[in-house]
Amino acid sequence: MSHEPYPSWELDISNPTFMIWGTNTDVGKTLVSTGIAVSVLSSSEPSNCHYVKPLQTGFPVDSDSRSVYRNVCDVLRSRKSGRILASNCILKLSSPAAMALVVSESEHLRNDGREGSNGSFCYEETQFGEEMDNEGGFELICTTIYGWNKAVSPHLAVEREGMAVDDSLLMEELRGCLKVSAGGGQRKGVFWRLLETAGGVASPGPSGSLQCDLYRPYRLPAILVGDGRLGGISATISAYESLKLRGYDVVAIVLEGHSLKNEVSVFSYLRNRVPVLVLPPVLEQLSNLLDWFYESRDVFSSLQEVMLSYHTQRIQRLHDMRNKAGDIFWWPFTQHKFIPKEIVTVIDSRCGENFVVHKVQNNEEMLISQFDACASWWTQGPDAVMQIELAREMAYSAAKYGHVMFPENVYEPSLRCAELLLGGVGKGWASRAFFSDNGSTAVEIALKMAFRKFMHDHGILDAKVVDPSAVIDIKVLALSGSYHGDTLGAMEAQAPSAYSSFLQQPWYSGKGLFFNPPTVFISNGMWSLSVPDCFSSDILKQDDFRFYSYDDLLSRARDSSAVARCYSSYISDQLLQFSSSSATYIGALLIEPVIHGAGGMHMIDPLFQRMLVNECRKQKIPIIFDEVFSGFWRLGRESAAELLDCLPDVACFAKLMTGGIIPLAATLATEAVFDTFKGDSKLMALLHGHSYSAHAMGCAAAVKSIQWFKDPSTNINIENGRKLKELWDVKLVNQISTFHLCETGCSVGNCMRN
């Protein structure tokens, strides 16, 4: 099934391409664009320039592209700086804007306008300079993509004049528009590209999305036009922060100089790390702009240098990254011998569910969006809106808490997170939250909890006090094919496999009793069981192993079936057999409910897991659910325990809990488990928790993420989650079966796209 919910795109950034942002409306963005364009076209090594105004309101009275076109031409004519081909085009107009254009600008419309390059409506065009008859010369292309007539924010203009543009269409138009100046100097020389935004950094675009969010996927380097007036320090710094908060690189800040010397404060705030350039004041003499551009030529020349140097270094760094990665990284789970430099993926950024990667194609430097198909396996990427919300939350909690100690302390995110966990995935059974920083550690902690509870319930602790030298061997009951993490302790709870081999785990001994579980597969549209030999029995019929739906498989009606009796008796026999050896105990049951994640996406017969839980409970063996993979709606329910319809004594959560951006794990437990750690000695306490000083940010991310997932109006946006939810809800059986083909390293996301 081909399924393309994420429009992918490519953008050629071989040429210097910058966005011009303004601290506010009316701070001189267009003058700055003009000044850069003049500098580019008239420097000692001139280049072409493509100026783009994606959103223009107040058109045609206001037209920044016309202003750039005319002013650049005027300045260059006055400087006699070589041959220039200049044009000013508009791509799309609202009806009122189009009518107004015809009325007001008819003298400029040659032949009632004509088709410009790129399907645009090109209504101004000129050539001037020496050697006019010769081919060539440098080009200035000015383009307005969308024009509305009313001089208000684009989202209001759309309300009045129509021509609604959703964000992805706008981005597509922008890409299309930029093709005219693509090519990295190969085809038509270097083309500088200046994209001027409308209003302030957080002014809405036509859809109502803020422009700083809207243009975020390309993350083009930013030039911020600051404000030199009273109040301008604050406005400039806040605008800068809004850009940083969305992952933009601000290459330089330019502002008009005034007696207030705002630049000094802004530069000091930036710790002198971002250039702040000061333009001569424009004052009211806009009538004589030629003088102003003359006065400011050195500033724009410096700015152009700063921009070029940034661009060159950025491209160089993107190349170096690919080369250096293989030299200095030691990637986990990676045989470096298999990874030649060419296949290393250089990730420039991520936006929502897409990576933006850098590639060189036909000698062109490309940014390419690429669906993050791995996310669904390891954890899950938040969508673009949630990503920005999480970023703000991270900033807020880093500023509010930074590093805080946890033991004996309480602070809001940790408490709120514990409340959300206990009222959500722990609802109905858990009363305590123990935080750590990854699923593997959470499992080790769970084992410590369960073992203590077991030893308490079975009098082993008392026996050990009487005879401290007594050798007691506590093992865990677990399933072959499950995977509980990479730390050495968690690995001991895994059945022997390639991962636990001597080569990987010289200390591995396998401290468990491991059962081979019945698994689920799909055959001819039927849900079927693959049952290990140990369960084969004369009383079981073919029909006991085949189901019309996954719900049938989950049904509690099966609890009284022959299969259930068969499972139960096998389990109790095995436990009996095991416990016949003295001083060796099964101290915990540890399972991944419903599905073995990292072990290969094998679905386990839920009945078998339920019978395991039942038998262990009978024998007072504590139950641990490892929900690191399955937790938080990964399987369409808040926890896989809901699907299994069983409650554990201890459960582990991680991965998706923080939206994947920060390591955090939680081990939840019942009060009865917690109570077995109470005593008169600190050594009775649970001594574990290495990163417990850094939970504030992790918990803040978790609070944001869990609330986001829980919110029915937003969780539909978690595309992977939605897709997996569909999978369970509407039972797309063919796709489920492809799970079994997955190998570690391959991803559910990938499978689902095939």
Next chain:
Amino acid sequence: MSHEPYPSWELDISNPTFMIWGTNTDVGKTLVSTGIAVSVLSSSEPSNCHYVKPLQTGFPVDSDSRSVYRNVCDVLRSRKSGRILASNCILKLSSPAAMALVVSESEHLRNDGREGSNGSFCYEETQFGEEMDNEGGFELICTTIYGWNKAVSPHLAVEREGMAVDDSLLMEELRGCLKVSAGGGQRKGVFWRLLETAGGVASPGPSGSLQCDLYRPYRLPAILVGDGRLGGISATISAYESLKLRGYDVVAIVLEGHSLKNEVSVFSYLRNRVPVLVLPPVLEQLSNLLDWFYESRDVFSSLQEVMLSYHTQRIQRLHDMRNKAGDIFWWPFTQHKFIPKEIVTVIDSRCGENFVVHKVQNNEEMLISQFDACASWWTQGPDAVMQIELAREMAYSAAKYGHVMFPENVYEPSLRCAELLLGGVGKGWASRAFFSDNGSTAVEIALKMAFRKFMHDHGILDAKVVDPSAVIDIKVLALSGSYHGDTLGAMEAQAPSAYSSFLQQPWYSGKGLFFNPPTVFISNGMWSLSVPDCFSSDILKQDDFRFYSYDDLLSRARDSSAVARCYSSYISDQLLQFSSSSATYIGALLIEPVIHGAGGMHMIDPLFQRMLVNECRKQKIPIIFDEVFSGFWRLGRESAAELLDCLPDVACFAKLMTGGIIPLAATLATEAVFDTFKGDSKLMALLHGHSYSAHAMGCAAAVKSIQWFKDPSTNINIENGRKLKELWDVKLVNQISTFHLCETGCSVGNCMRN
């Protein structure tokens, strides 16, 4: 030695206390303050109101406190709303401001002014309303703390007029000023307090610090006055983000309504979670403000309700947190039985090296700053400036990367972090960086690396291929008293101790050969060695164990001493004895160089550790340095390896690496170690790294932190680091000796303050 580098403070927040921030200058902050004051003083259950303008420029022509004073009085007089006592005071004036006040306002100065409450210069005072002869009535106190004459930003006014005020003095004055209205309704009824800032949120204060940074320690809840004009959406959102980026809670946004309906976009951006209130437009008719306040009375009444509800809920939550923490948290390393609710610390926020905690004292709700003495033990808190820089970096990297997969990929923070590590703590030996998420995991990874290298060098891998069933027992050589983390695998590398007892670690067997090391203590001003019996020898004299300075102890001249020979022969004897049993090997040396951190801050004789390294190197046993505690200038040098003057094959770093705000660890290794993992099978690779999808933010924090520490102009601010550096540099011997008194849970910081 009493040492108080962190002025501590207390602030009574029993009364509703808010800061009024403006999106920019001239958006109507003072009108909003006035409106709230009117609402407070004239609601159905009126309260007192204390309005404070900490920084006023343009004084006395501009005086927001006078404006509030007069307008509130006018409105209340016109409404005949009960008896009011009102005053307007100024605390400190620059000379030009004081002179201008005398000249321009003489008609208002009664008896040439008089001392007001709180030592202020109270130049306007009035009473009105019914029952004037009766005592009591509600009070309006308006206070300007600092006034300058020139109408420019305070930092410029200071340049021209003097009266420089550093940030801590300003905060102290503010606390002093607020005392007049403290007391939580106990003494004089409820006092609302409104603190109005100057200019925009990021406008500089008198020292040049931005006001949003300056007022950060109290983190008072914020009312943001937005901008309803063209461009106001962007300005309002950016200002809001600057406040969030510093950990402020924005309780409500208020803006003047215009036809542009900026409130709709702002509210939508806030996802409807922060109230946005719309005031009637002030237009130009400021002449008839009475009408405007009448028209806007419902808005201010709603705003007051929002504020009161926020205040009540905040105080309630601070109380609940203390109670709930003990009910639902399971703290690590904590015997819950020992922690009654009363001793739980409620952390409202952190600013630099101080926590701000909530306590109830004499029935008053107090925020109290408290030095984070634990930070130096577990990790280290960045100072206030770095905290804000880190917060911005976190926002930037969360927005830029969110969740990104690491294996086979490269992205800037991970690469830059690896470069910084290899060029810093790994300089001269390491060529590979392996990231994980805590020190304990980093140690487990280090063990896997070292064992593989050992087996490769000693032909054990080949032997295992020939006979896969061969039992091979690989152990680690480590020191008693060292501590390498809490995961079960790292715990195996620790000598038996209370932490590894059966109660804590049912699976612990102690997979090591553990030496009892000579330790360092200070006696009568001399650095002395405490040498275990095994090293006692007739040839060693008293003087061999006593040193005048720590440098003498570190000196390489000792390498050829009798003590060195004694150490060496002991080590080689022990290794020989151990290796006599077949198929059991020492596969790695694991030490914390120079000092055993969590194990009790015991200093180890560096000569002994150097001899260990030498002997192991001779026998081709890979060397692991666990620098999780000591790395990154903790001991005055970038790494403890520098002090020891030895290079390892593998080293572990964590804690301080990210400034403590995010879990991240790195295991560095030589290329020779890395090469032993190359092969034709993925199973030859290093299969470890559970949280490897979340390194972008951790690495970004590390890059910021490491660069900060390296910067000589900033690392002086890392106060704990500096103090420890002094300790080593100037050898404050008494303090070093107190290290030995520390127990786990106590902190270096604490010790150093005694």
